[in-house]
Amino acid sequence: MPIVDLTHRIADGMSLFPGTPLPRITPLAWPDSDGYAEKQIQLTGHTGTHMDAPAHVFSGATTLDQWPCDRFTGSAVLVDCRDYDGPVSADCLDRIASLKSLDFILFRTGWERYWGTPHYARQGPYLSQELALALAALPLKGIGIDALSPDPIDSSTLPVHTTLLKHGILLIENLRGLDRLPSDRRFELTALPLLYADSDGAPARVIARF
Structure with a gap:
């Protein structure tokens, strides 16, 4: 069963939402001088x-730490919405054969191609409020997207965030490698967030198996 890693590596020069502090990875010890290696990691x-x-x-x-691990894994499908320049409308769900007993929907906008460049922080495709409402009516565990946000970058009200999170639908942002996933069948998704107290958000290792 192939396993695909959908996670960007945390490193210097990585793409960030405008205003997010840069991550810092600071060496604290070295094998040659200390007998072991250790790094301090600082990030949001x-x-x-x-x-x-x-x-x-x-x-x-x-918060994320209040959910059991089974909340972060389940069946998933990919929706290819690269043909949308602006808001992705609810009719994209018509491309899914069946929405029953589905846990996650991943949206491939193609924006990943700009990762690591200034263009990634510009406005790309995003989910419409119409689509958010349609998703909120489904018994989903979460949705994912290969972009900074399912909302417009300059939005101050975050309508998609509020609509989906109000219904307990988790959001996974900045996915990669969606082109390696099957578009004609379901696959198993696991997205395990870093476990820390009172976590409103957390870096996650996301993998797909099919």
């Missing part, structure tokens, strides 16, 4: 490929 919970919890937009809402 929304760095790189990461997951958003309801607490990201709602005060006092559920």
Whole structure:
């Protein structure tokens, strides 16, 4: 069973949402001088490929560390929406044969091709509010996208975030390698966020198996 890693590596020069502090990876010890290697990692919970919890937009809402691990794995499908220049409309769901017993939907916008360049932080395809409402009506565990956000980059109200997170649908942002996933059948998705207290968001290792 092939396993595809859908996670961007955290490193210097990586793409970030405008205003997000740069991650810092600082060596603290070296094998030659200390007998072992160790690094200190400093980053926000929304760095790189990461997951958003309801607490990201709602005060006092559920955090990622409050969910069991089975909340982060399940059946998934890929929706290819590279033909959209702006908001992705709800009719893209018509491309899915069946939405029953589905846990995750991943949206391939093609924006990953700009990763590591200034263009990645510009406005690309995003999910329409119409689509967000349609997704909120499904018994999903989460959705994912190969871009900085399912909302417009300059949005201050984050309508897609609030609509989906209000219904407990987790958001996975900055995915990579969606071109390696099957578009004609379901696959198994696992997205495990870093476990830390009161996590409104966390970097996640995301893999697909099919």
